[in-house]
Amino acid sequence: MYADITIKALCPDPAEAESILLEHKADYVGLDVQTDTYFEADCGRLKHRQGNIENVLIHYNREKSGSMHQTEVLLYLKNPGAATVAQVCGGKKVLAQVRKLRKIFFLGNVKFHIDHLEGRGHFIEIEAIDLDGSLGVEVLKQQCEHYKELLQIDEEDLINDSYIDINA
Template structure:
C-alpha cells in the first residue's frame, strides 16, 4: 500500500492562502470537484470519490484520528462507473456519510497541498507528504512541519478527524 504523512487544518479562507502556496509550488493550481461517499468498513475507511459521471476512484485508507502529522496507508482503484459502484457498495455495506468539496490542488515537491472548500463545513488546508517505500515516517513529519511553518499554519488549527466525521458531529449537534 502507498503511504503518506497527512495534516488537516481549519483555515478562515482558502483564497487567502493561494498566493502563499502558489509561490512555493512546482505545479498547480488545479480545481477539482469531488463527491466522496463513505461506506461501513471495520478495518479502516472506504470511500468512493466521484469526479464526474464517468470518472471516479475507490479509496481504502487507514490513519489515526489525531491532530498533527500522521501516517496514512492507502490504495486507490479507478472506476469509469462511479454511480453504479456507489449503488452496489451502498447496498452491500451501507453509507455512513457523504462529503462534497471543491479542491484546489498544488504540488510542492512531493507534497500534495489541498485547499478545500467543504460543503456544510468551511475551508481547510490538507498536506499529504508522499513517502517512499522504505522511507521513515519521521522525514515526512519534518517536511509537513516545515510546510506548516512556511504557510503560517498553527498547531491550534489542526483537525483530528475526517471531513465525514466533522459533518456527522455537526448533524448530531443540530438535532
C-alpha cells in the first residue's frame, strides 16, 4: 500500500505545459493510449487500465481536501493477466469507461499526466507519490503546490472530480 497526493486541472495549453516540464528536465515516458474500465466496489474505486505503456488493476480510496486529493492505494497489480482481472472484477457491474491519450512525465517521485479525453478536452494531473512512507503527506502536498505554481495552473481550472464524473 502506498499513498499519493494529486492535483487535477483543465489544461488550456497542453503544449505549454509540456514545454515547462521539459525545460525542468522531466523524463518523458511516452504517449499512452488508455482505456480505463471502472467497476462497482464496496468502497473506493476499482479500475482496470489498459494502455500501451500502463496496464494495471487498481483499487483505491481517494479523499478530497480542497484542490488536492489524497489517495490510499489498496491493490495495485501491474500487467494483470486475464485470469486475474476475471477473478477480481468478474461479476461486478461496469460503471463506466474512459478513453484518453496520456503523455506521461516524471520529475523524481512526481508524475505528470497531460491527458486528452474524447469529447472532454485537455487536462493535467500532478501526482506526488510516496511508495514507502518516507516522504509523508506534507512533503507531497508541498511538491504538488510547487508544481501547480510552476505550471501556472489557475484556481478556477482545478477539478475535484474523477474523469468518469466529468460530463462530456
